[in-house]
Amino acid sequence: MFATRQQSGFGDENKRGEGGKAAVPAKAVAGIGARNTRAAQASNRRALGDIGNLVGAMSVRCNVSKDGVLENAVVKQAALQTEAITRPITRRFGANLQNTQAAARVPQPVAQPPAEAVKVEGKSAEDVAANWGATKRRTTQPKPRETNSGSSESQAASAETVSTNSSVASNQIGNPARLKAHTRSKVVKKEKEQTLTATLTERSEIARRVYDAEMHEAEEPIPNIDQHDEGNQLAVVDYIEDIYSFYRKSEVQSCVPADYMSRQSDINEKMRAILIDWLIEVHLKFKLMPETLYLTTNLIDRYLCTQSVSRKNLQLVGVTAMLLAAKYEEIWAPEVNDFVHISDNAYTRDEVLTMEKNMLNTLKFNLTVPTPYVFIVRFLKASACDKQEKTVSAQLEMVAWFLVELCLTEYPMLKYAPSLIAAAAVYTAQVTLARQPRWGPALQRHSGYTEAHIKECASMMANLHSKASEGNLTVVHKKYSQAKLLSVAKLPYAASLCTAHSSA
16 A cells, blocks of 8 residues: 555656646646746845835945955945935944045055155045044144254154054054044043143142142151051041041030039039039949040030039939930940939939930030040140150050049139140140150140140149149049059149249
8 A cells, every 4th residue: 555655656756747737737837937037036136126225226246355445446436426325324334435435545555655655645544534433523633843944853753753643544444443443542642631630730749849848948847646557447547637627626616614603503613523523433433434424524514504403403414414425435335223323312214314305405416526535645646756656655644634534623624625625634744754845746736736825724734733632522533543543643743834823
């Protein structure tokens, strides 16, 4: 059965091969003739002729090289001039037209052209650069100036420059991308050379160097007190000058009038001194940071300056001020119950929280204020720099802290700014320890005060030191009489400053 079908199949193929007209139906013959006719027409018709996307007559066949230059450029140029452009001009098509026209105008480079030929060749290259990209900015290379002297050296240099430019342009004619990049690089280079900003920057640099040289000749340079902290990120060496400049401007806002206690009807200066003396002892018992103590005193004075407080609530104001300062400065602040307990349960928890709200609203939540602490740290570093020391002397540091804490309880010291109190404390400590120089250039530069400005405040500090062990308020003297604080309270006070103050 399978063999019979194969034979019949082969027989049919032979019949179709021998007598195709008899074997193929009439409809099939008509279909084959139509296909042959369409194939013949398709082979003869022009590409995309039905939509009119042609440039002239494409009867002339042209071969295109790799660089995009037409080999038969003369024939193509004649066709472009005679035939109208009917194809939509795209970006790439426009670039090819520009490139073709430029290539037709530029002659081929010669191995060793004469001077006149070099000039013509360079001009053609510049024309190509100018005509390339109608939407781009036109730039031309300035022509060299003609001199009457006509020296051989200048002519040779100009000829060499023109030949270099012409060779670069001729090598880049066939590649539009290279020609565009070359033209853009020349424009950028020209703009950089003629920028006004560069000229002004250069003049400013020259003026700064002259000013620095004059200042160096006029006075000795001030050493950098932050050079040992350049690797310490917490020291913020890059911003430290701006920070302390801001402190000096804003410290006036944190100061209080020196006579604000006269507006209080139920408390006086002595009660304030007793309160702060007790808070210094509480601060030492809780082992809090030094910043907390100075901020506590500042909050108390600023609140008393605006609010009238009764005698029985004065201790509540002090406790609440220390609670706020501890929350602001400490990592682990004491709780409200701790302050209730330390005040011998004189106030309840609700009273402390109510006073906390009242104090924050009165101060408008402004707790970021410069205190003597932030200034004295900076001035101690400057004093070490004046002595050409890497670190601050431990004894000098303790004496300065001792003198500043003596001023906290003293109401008359409120008339001095925090920066002046810190500067006077460092100066008095220098005199107490007989250190030279007393007030060096680094201290004067970073504090902003001369020795004459701080003499009065320093004399008052020396008097407080002389009377620190007398009277009832001796917490500061006892604190700095400990061995761990180098017993600086037992040092002899600066008698020369006390004498100057008494004579004045």
